[in-house]
Amino acid sequence: NAGVTQTPKFQVLKTGQSMTLQCAQDMNHNSMYWYRQDPGMGLRLIYYSASEGTTDKGEVPNGYNVSRLNKREFSLRLESAAPSQTSVYFCASSSRDRVSRVSYEQYFGPGTRLTVT
């Protein structure tokens, strides 16, 4: 059981280049999330997917797109990278209690460190 995995671990892009960050979870969780973490600013939600087939914007969605490929995988795409997108990106997932349907804790991946020059 690997939990939440992310690829790549590190990436350097030039301004204007595009790339896709990959995330997968093997815990059969319904909900998945993409966050970015900048120094001194904590975690900010970019996009989330409450369940397979649905995605919604979070706090800072501009410049990003997402795809919930299936229940396991949730990718984040930068179409035209900008220096302001230099950050550490975390993917997370969460499940719901079978009876109450209430979501509790989130499980995070190890992060992707992205630098845009």
Add this chain to the structure above:
Amino acid sequence: DAKTTQPPSMDCAEGRAANLPCNHSTISGNEYVYWYRQIHSQGPQYIIHGLKNNETNEMASLIITEDRKSSTLILPHATLRDTAVYYCIVRVPTSGGYQKVTFGTGTKLQVIP
């Protein structure tokens, strides 16, 4: 979500119990207390959560005061690997939809050999 207040930093001797406090005086009746930690350069890690009863798991214990205005996370035998930033979060768990986790500044715990 209720606001939380944590000390910015704490030290703990290796092998001793680490007691991390959190104030959440505006907590409402249906809000849970969650604890996460983030070891340097790693993703945040869920530790424990509770509503009003004390909780214990393999990682830690959570003590919530009777009026629920504060709580303490206890790491019973701190090791060097417990050096991390610890976040106390108070929120209502959602049914359906998503749950955005908002991390404050947390407490940086330094475990000293």
